[in-house]
Amino acid sequence: MIDAIPMGETLYELAIVVLIVFGLFFTFVSAMGVLRLPDIYSRAHTASQTDTLGAGLALAAVALALGWQQATVYTVLLLFFVFITNPTAAHAIARSAAESGIEPWTKDSESEEGESK
């Protein structure tokens, strides 16, 4: 935890803002990825993973903003569970896609017919 008092309020707030900005950035990239990537497997990458860091950084910013209190503990726990459940969900999606027999998009399939654009 960053100590608020000796470092000054501004630095503390700056840390929160930086975390939020990065969180937003990764969430934005995640959304971009879902839109731009070609197939379900590669979309599952960004939908879950970039989002994990986006949500993670935002939650870290919330924890900093709340300071040292009970709700912060909940936020950290939330962070922890997001980090466990997110890959599990991504794996479930990818696995069911594989079991339904969806072929992953490759560089070659683009030149042929541009499969699932």
Next chain:
Amino acid sequence: MAAERVLVPLSDTVTVRQTVGYAVQSGLESGEELHCHLVVALPHEADLPESRQLTEEAAELLSKAKNWVREDAGSASVTVETSLLGTDEYLFGPRDFAGAFDDYAKEHDIDTVILDPEYQPGATAQMLQSIERELDAVGLAYDEAPVERPARHERLVGDGTEHFDRLFATFWISYAFYLVLGDPTYWFDLVTGAAVAGIVSVSLAHITFTFPLDRVQSPIRTVRFAFYIPYLIYEIVKANLAISIVILRPSMPIDPTMARVNARVRSGLPLLALANSITLTPGTLTVRADDQRLIVHTLIPSAREDLFDGALERAVRFVFHGREAAAIATPRERGDTEVLGGDDR
């Protein structure tokens, strides 16, 4: 058929005695003479000190089983051979066990394998995929012994200290979690927390921990896991940046491929930790985990290279087995990697 040759893999289960009995009985029915091969397949890392005890237990089980065969055979002519498998190689998961049985069967001209329905190789190896399927895959004929067995939970109740350890661990973990959510200084929360943790531990202890806990190792693993988390976060941030750059570039230079990695971690919790970590790291996504064969979808080449370098695998080995276990060859050096798909599909 003059002589019937059967292979009986043994493990310490409640039904092992009946399985041996069935093997002898059915073997004598179909042939005049019976060659009974009793084997115990040891799980990986038999040379570690903690596994030495396992080896001794295996030898004991073999000698006990030998006596059972003599008992059941009576006056019929039965030859018994016992053997320990997997002492000089690493056996991971059912596929390796099936392979080891197959090698043994070829060497000794075995007709069938008599399988114990409760068969669990080693004390801790957890089965994700059944050994039956793997035996089918290697083309080895097997016969499952018809046994009567008590329900699984009774066996767990029967094992005193192990059961207590699970209860103890589940109780304190759930109690701690309850108090984190509640107020540890408020008497009401302390009392209700104890009650809830009691109910949770009694009803869920044997589900939470499907492997035997170790009083020394388990806390140490928890501490090592705490070291693992910052490393994992560093890896996640690093990979996230790499992926973000790729996505934001207008040309989007992605190269999605399926890759297969044979991970050298034990099934169950270590495998879960590894598969989850791989998925958490952007650019790699675990699609399937058939025991130690992980099918991973990789988005960009650099993520694939990292995967084949096996840094996460080493880290997970460090968490569960300590520092010496972490120093193993990379999957690439072991030849455990393979890029799937492409033209051969």
